[in-house]
Amino acid sequence: MTPTASERISPTAYATGYFWYRHGLSHPALATEEGRRIDRIVRPLLLGTRLLGGFSLDALMLARHRGIDRVLGDAIEQGRIGQVIEIAAGLSPRGWDLKQRFGERLTYIETDLPQMVALKQRLLADGGLLTPGHSVVALDALADSGPQSLAALAKTLDPKVGTAIVTEGLMNYLDPATAQGVWRRIAATLAQFPQGFYLNDLYLKQRRNNPAAAAFGALLSAFVRGRMHVHFSNAEEVAAVMKSCGFADVMLHQPSTLEETRRYAGIRGGDSVLILEARAAGKA
Numbered sequence: 079m080t081p082t083a084s085e086r087i088s089p090t091a092y093a094t095g096y097f098w099y100r101h102g103l104s105h106p107a108l109a110t111e112e113g114r115r116i117d118r119i120v121r122p123l124l125l126g127t128r129l130l131g132g133f134s135l136d137a138l139m140l141a142r143h144r145g146i147d148r149v150l151g152d153a154i155e156q157g158r159i160g161q162v163i164e165i166a167a168g169l170s171p172r173g174w175d176l177k178q179r180f181g182e183r184l185t186y187i188e189t190d191l192p193q194m195v196a197l198k199q200r201l202l203a204d205g206g207l208l209t210p211g212h213s214v215v216a217l218d219a220l221a222d223s224g225p226q227s228l229a230a231l232a233k234t235l236d237p238k239v240g241t242a243i244v245t246e247g248l249m250n251y252l253d254p255a256t257a258q259g260v261w262r263r264i265a266a267t268l269a270q271f272p273q274g275f276y277l278n279d280l281y282l283k284q285r286r287n288n289p290a291a292a293a294f295g296a297l298l299s300a301f302v303r304g305r306m307h308v309h310f311s312n313a314e315e316v317a318a319v320m321k322s323c324g325f326a327d328v329m330l331h332q333p334s335t336l337e338e339t340r341r342y343a344g345i346r347g348g349d350s351v352l353i354l355e356a357r358a359a360g361k362a
């Protein structure tokens with residue numbers, strides 16, 4: 079995948095959306111026929127990787143999604159966060175799910191490239207899933223300025239309310255320089271709010287030395303027609319890079335430390351997922 083504002087919806091976005099539905103995390107309105115078709119093709123390959131090498135993409139995906147849900151849900155529940163921007167939301171159920179849980183206490187803005195935004199808006203509207211304070215808008219994570227930039231969207235939010243930004247499943251498609259550009263834009267944006275949280279799924283290089291995981295990485299790269307990038311070797315490097323991008327505090331949640339992800343910690347694939355929580359210094 080070469081992320082550009084003009085590209086058509088990627089097969090992985092459909093497949094991922096269907097995956098959340100198949101695992102009972104999503105609403106039938108977000109399960110597309112394209113997703114079902116791709117899922118039917120990819121599932122036997124994934125089963126093969128699991129049986130031959132013990133690597134479970136299902137565990138990885140569920141650990142990443144449930145881990146982010148848990149950390150984000152806690153921050154909202156504790157009243158630290160009242161606005162969320164989800165970048166590259168795709169067909170993720172999170173916006174709908176959190177709005178059901180928190181109602182008008184939460185403003186949730188899902189964002190993606192324009193074609194996905196049009197599809198998501200239609201699916202949510204057709205399913206009757208949109209509520210006040212829940213919107214889907216076009217945002218290109220790579221745009222520094224202009225109407226589809228994060229900076230422009232942030233101006234539409236309440237500067238007095240704690241804000242979180244989520245980028246589930248996006249950053250490993252980006253090369254290191256591009257990824258750091260995205261992180262810098264996120265840190266600068268979050269610094270404009272009294273509290274600013276950034277949440278992302280993260281993997282370390284040393285954990286991918288298992289042949290099944292490598293085979294899966296190669297398969298996924300071929301499928302998305304682009305290289306996948308694992309950005310960090312260890313926790314110290316994560317902290318140093320995120321701080322150089324403008325974040326004040328960096329925390330990594332292990333799957334074994336959160337109730338929602340503990341069951342995946344002993345499964346190869348699930349054990350590789352870290353949830354990155356990076357905080358901006360925040361406006362005084």
Ligand SMILES: C[S@@+](CC[C@H](N)C(=O)[O-])C[C@H]1O[C@@H](n2cnc3c(N)ncnc32)[C@H](O)[C@@H]1O
Binds near residue numbers: 088167169189220248
């Ligand atoms: C594999 S999907 C992940 C979707 C979702 N976060 C999830 O976990 O279900 C990746 C998404 O990234 C979006 N995307 C790709 N490049 C982007 C960019 N430059 N800015 C915003 N979104 C982008 C795609 O349109 C796609 O919906």
